[in-house]
Amino acid sequence: MYPQIITYLLTFINYQEQVIRTLLTLLVGKSMFEKPAETPVNKPYRKLQVDDLPIFEYPEKSNYQLLLEEFLEKSGKPLKPVQRRSTSTPVPKSLKCPKCGAPSDFLYANNGDKGQFQCKVCTCLFSEKNRFSKEVILKCPHCAKTLEKIKKRKDFDLFKCKNNACSYYQRNWNGMTPKEKRLFKENSQAFKLRYQTRQFHIDFLPLAKDSPTLPVVDLSRIYASPHTLGLILTYHINYGLSARKTAAIMQDIHGVSISHQTILNYENSVAHLIKPYVDHYPYELSDQFCGDETYIRVNGRWYYLFFFFDAVKKIILSYPVSPNRDTVSAIKAIDDVLSKFKEIPENLSLVVDGNPIYLLAQHFFVQHNISFDVKQVIGLTNEDPVSKEYRPLKQIIERLNRTFKGNYRATHGFGSEHGSISFVTLFVAYFNFLRPHASLEGKVPVVNPELSGLPTMPARWTKLIELAQRWIVEQRA
Incomplete structure (x- = not known):
C-alpha cells in the first residue's frame, strides 16, 4: 500500500515540474526543459604579490629645550612662541611636535584647517592623524615618497604609495591594454598598480629567546628500564612503527607487556626533556x-x-x-x-x-x-x-x-x-x-x-x- 502511494506522489511531482517549465517557457520565451548546469563559478582573484623592500627611514629625535638654548646663543634673543590672531586656526593644546617635543605654543597650523602643522623650533612638518613619531618611516623604493597607511589588519598595517608620478605606478599603468584599463575603471581591486608593503605589529620580538623551559620529568620513575625505553624509541622513531605495532613487537619479540598509550606517554616525556x-x-x-x-x-x-x-x-x-x-x-x-x-x-x-x-x-x-x-x-x-x-x-x-x-x-x-x-x-x-x-x-x-x-x-x-x-x-x- 505505502510503496504504491510513494510511487504515485513522485510521478505527480514530476508532472507538476513539467507543467511549471512549460508555463515558464511560454512566459519568458526561453526553453526551461533543460535543467541548469550545477557548475562551480570560477571567479578569478588577484594573487598576493610581495613588492621589494621599502626604504626605512628612522627620524632623528631632538629636544626642543636644547634647540631653544642654541637659538638663544646664536641670535642673542629667545625664540618666542607663535603669536596667533583671532582668525587663526586653533592648535590643540595636547598636540606636541613628534620630532623635538615642542608644545602647542610653538606649532603653526600650516595649511589652515586641513590638519597639517609645522614646528617653529625644528621646522618639522606633520599631521595630527599621521605624525611620524613612530620608530620608522616607510618610503617607496621607486619614488622615495612617504607611504600612506590604507588598511589595518590583525597582524600588520598595509601601506601604499599614492604618488601618481611614481615610476612603479607609471610602468604598470602604461603596460595595461585598453581593455584592462576599462576593466580597471569598473573593478580596480582586480589590479595592482601601486607599490604596497606591510608593517607587522605582531607580539613577537626576534632573537629575544627567554631562558629555555626546563622540564620536570623524572624518567627514573617509569616502569620500563633504560634499555627498554631505548628499544621503544628505536622501533617507534627510527623505524617509523606505530605505537600499537611497537607495543606488539615489545610483547612478541622481547616479552615486555606494554600498552600503546604507555608508549605515547613515554614519547611525550622524553620529547619534553630532550627538546631544550x-x-x-x-x-x-x-x-x-x-x-x-x-x-x-x-x-x-x-x-x-x-x-x-x-x-x-x-x-x-x-x-x-x-x-x-x-x-x-x-x-x-x-x-x-x-x-x-x-x-x-x-x-x-x-x-x-x-x-x-x-x-x-x-x-x-x-x-x-x-x-x-x-x-x-x-x-x-x-x-x-x-x-x-x-x-x-x-x-x-x-x-x-x-x-x-x-x-x-x-x-x-x-x-x-x-x-x-x-x-x-x-x-x-x-x-x-x-x-x-x-x-x-x-x-x-x-x-x-x-x-x-x-x-x-x-x-x-x-x-x-x-x-x-x-x-x-x-x-x-
Whole structure:
C-alpha cells in the first residue's frame, strides 16, 4: 500500500515540474526543459604579490629645550612662541611636535584647517592623524615618497604609495591594454598598480629567546628500564612503527607487556626533556640553508610543519608545528634558524619555495634591523635564473620531507597538537644526533664521541637522554 502511494506522489511531482517549465517557457520565451548546469563559478582573484623592500627611514629625535638654548646663543634673543590672531586656526593644546617635543605654543597650523602643522623650533612638518613619531618611516623604493597607511589588519598595517608620478605606478599603468584599463575603471581591486608593503605589529620580538623551559620529568620513575625505553624509541622513531605495532613487537619479540598509550606517554616525556637540548645545541653550521613546509594530520585537521635545514651539514634547525600556513608561522620558523647563530652572517641566504609568506617574513626582520636574503625556487621547472641556480637545495629539503613522511605515515595523524610536537621533536633528535647520512660518508650530522662509541641504537637513545639531563643540570647551576 505505502510503496504504491510513494510511487504515485513522485510521478505527480514530476508532472507538476513539467507543467511549471512549460508555463515558464511560454512566459519568458526561453526553453526551461533543460535543467541548469550545477557548475562551480570560477571567479578569478588577484594573487598576493610581495613588492621589494621599502626604504626605512628612522627620524632623528631632538629636544626642543636644547634647540631653544642654541637659538638663544646664536641670535642673542629667545625664540618666542607663535603669536596667533583671532582668525587663526586653533592648535590643540595636547598636540606636541613628534620630532623635538615642542608644545602647542610653538606649532603653526600650516595649511589652515586641513590638519597639517609645522614646528617653529625644528621646522618639522606633520599631521595630527599621521605624525611620524613612530620608530620608522616607510618610503617607496621607486619614488622615495612617504607611504600612506590604507588598511589595518590583525597582524600588520598595509601601506601604499599614492604618488601618481611614481615610476612603479607609471610602468604598470602604461603596460595595461585598453581593455584592462576599462576593466580597471569598473573593478580596480582586480589590479595592482601601486607599490604596497606591510608593517607587522605582531607580539613577537626576534632573537629575544627567554631562558629555555626546563622540564620536570623524572624518567627514573617509569616502569620500563633504560634499555627498554631505548628499544621503544628505536622501533617507534627510527623505524617509523606505530605505537600499537611497537607495543606488539615489545610483547612478541622481547616479552615486555606494554600498552600503546604507555608508549605515547613515554614519547611525550622524553620529547619534553630532550627538546631544550636539541634547540640550544651549539651546532657548527655551513652557509647553505633551505626551508619548506609539509602537511601533517592533527586531531582530524591539517597542520603545517615548517622545516629549515642546513643543506651541507644535514642538520634540522627549525621544526615548528602550526595550524596556519601564514606569515607569523614563517617568522617563528626563520627566527629558530637565526637564533642558532652566534652572529648572523652578512651574506645569509635562505632558499624557499614561491610561497609569499617568506618574503613577508623577511620584511618583518628588516624592520627589526635583521637582514638576510630570500631565494625563491618557483614551480617544478627552471623558468628563471634563481630557480635554476638553487633548485638542488630545494630538492634537498624535499628529500627531508619524504624522509619524515616515511616515519610519520604509520602514525595516521596525531590526536593532539602536543603529541605532534613530541613526535617531531624526537624525529629531529634522531635525525641530527643518531641517523647516519650517506652524503656524510655514513656519519651522523652532529658527531658526539659519547654517542658514536656505543654499539646499539637503544644505548645511543639512552645516552642522548642522559646528555639532555646533564645539560639541564648545567643550565640550572
